[in-house]
Amino acid sequence: MPPESWFQVPPSAARLTGSLRDIGYEFPTAVADIVDNSIAAGATHVDISIEFDGADSRVFITDDGSGMTPNALLEALRLGSRRGYADGDLGRYGLGLKTASLSQCRSVTVITRSSPKVFRTSARSLDLDIVEEWDEWVIVDPGADPDVIRARKWLAEGTGTVVLWRSLDRVLPERRPEGGWAKRRIETLATRTAEHLGMVFHRFIEGAAGDRQVVITVNGQKIRAWNPFAPDEAARQELSPQRFEITLGNAGGHVTLRRYILPSRDSFSSPTEFERHSGPLNWNRQQGLYIYRANRLVQWGGWGGIRGIDEHTKLARASVDFGTGLDSAFNINVAKMRVAIPAQLRQMLEAPINELCIYANDAYRKAPHTAAARRPVPAGLGTPPEVRAAANAAATAGLTLRAAAMQAGEWAAWQRITAVLKEQSPDVLKTLGLDT
Incomplete structure (x- = not known):
């Protein structure tokens, strides 16, 4: 049953947009959130250009995805957009484009083209200076802006979207944004951004995430994927x-x-x-x-x-x-x-993760770790071969016992057994390689 009376209390646009700037993004993670949208739009090329020009420094994030219609563009710039997300979409809350952008700049402009046959683009801006002045949720037409004109030309060959960040108040120092320190900061952020994107999107760059491979560049340099699992290493x-x-x-x-x-x-x-x-x-x-x-x-x-x-x-x-x-x-x-x-899930992961660490521990102990360890032992010195063989056999037996306990689902019992051995027979525990 609806209430007899109700009151509409919209939030202050100026206050809320200011608060949303502090959601927790850093520059590389903010760029990555925009790249999420590009990949969701079917892009195969994403180009990030970070241009230093003092207080007029700017960032362009350009893709060749499907683009947006004028109505979809307005919806994309709504805080908490009403669009739905299909299974597998990288988006989640309808906030990423806005919160990621405004965490780094005061003005975000989106230029987009959705028709492959007709060269017609749409451009809209969300500018915090205007929002704070009017205290309204407003989107404006940027008009014949030189940066927007550049972006429109990039979309001449087909569909896609350009996200433009300007007034980079969270990136450049408030004083002397044209100085050498500011320029070096921009260069450092470009390097860090390339490394971050190469890591979080490595499957897309490698073509391992589906039916397409995504090429990402930062300032014209193609990003190399960083795969944490070293798939090209034969010894993995x-x-x-x-x-x-x-x-x-x-x-x-x-x-x-x-x-x-x-x-x-x-x-x-x-x-x-x-x-x-x-x-x-x-x-x-x-x-x-x-x-x-x-x-x-x-x-x-x-x-x-x-x-x-x-x-x-x-x-x-x-x-x-x-x-x-x-x-x-x-x-x-x-x-x-x-x-x-x-x-x-944490309970389910415990046994297989502990099993992994048992084998990793064994691999670490068998590897030489210092230059001295890699040098051959002079004849007549060191441990006799038969003693080393026995030690290796004992360590292998210890590893096998641990793995068997893991696979049998008796890890808790195994931990109790090793605790007793540690107290009563530490030498046996050490011989089996179970003292760590």
Whole structure:
């Protein structure tokens, strides 16, 4: 039954848009959110141009996707757009274009073309200066603006969309935006953005995410995919994949786990590739889970509360894939940078992740770690071969026992057994390689 009286209390546009600027984006993650829209629109080429021009510096994000009609463009610039999202769409809340853009700039303009046969473009701007002056949710026509004219020319060959950021108040320093420090900051952000996009969209760049390969460039330089699992390395090991069914409230679907042990430094194809695969956080902190939503990487590194980071398991990495139907279960945030692993899934992941770490620990211990360890032992010195063989056999036996306990579902019992051995027979535990 409707209430007898009601009152419409629209939020202050000036206040709310100001608050939405602080949702948590950094420059690379904000650009990535715009690229999400390009990929969802079927783009095969996405070009990011970050141009330094003092206070007039600007960012163009151009794609060759399907573009938008004039009405769809207005809807895209609505905060909380009314469009629906199909299964597999990278969008989620109808906020990304606006919140990502305004987290970095005060003015975002979108120029788009949806007809492949007729050269007709539409352009609209969301400008915080105008919103704050009028305190209204208004979108304006940018008119014959030189930057907009440039963007229209880029769309002359076919459909696509250009997102233009200007008034980069969150990027450039308030004082001396034309100075050398500001220019170096722009250059640094371009490098960081290329690295970030190469990581989160690596499956799309590799052509592993569907029937098309996406080429992404930053300032004219083609981005190279950074695949955390080093698929081109012959010495990489892969354990059997696992598939889990998750149900949480009205959300339900499947989650796929794939587990990898990367090669040690000496087993990599080259020192350069070993360093490249160390990732932005370096080897220790890059170990762990890589969580993908609809083939887009949304979280990387760490074990999601299942276990702690350990030097001995730094070669272990695993992918966790879920579809957009499980968004509520994973509690994905607006910026698509963080998820929470459901408790139900965390319990399922514990045994296979511990099994992975057992094998990774064994691979780490068998690899030489120092220059001294790689030098041959002079004749007559060191451990006799028969003693080394016995030690290796004992360590292998320990590894086999741990894996068997894991596969039999008796990991808790195994932990109790090793706790007793640690207290009563630590030498046996050490001989079996189970002292860590």
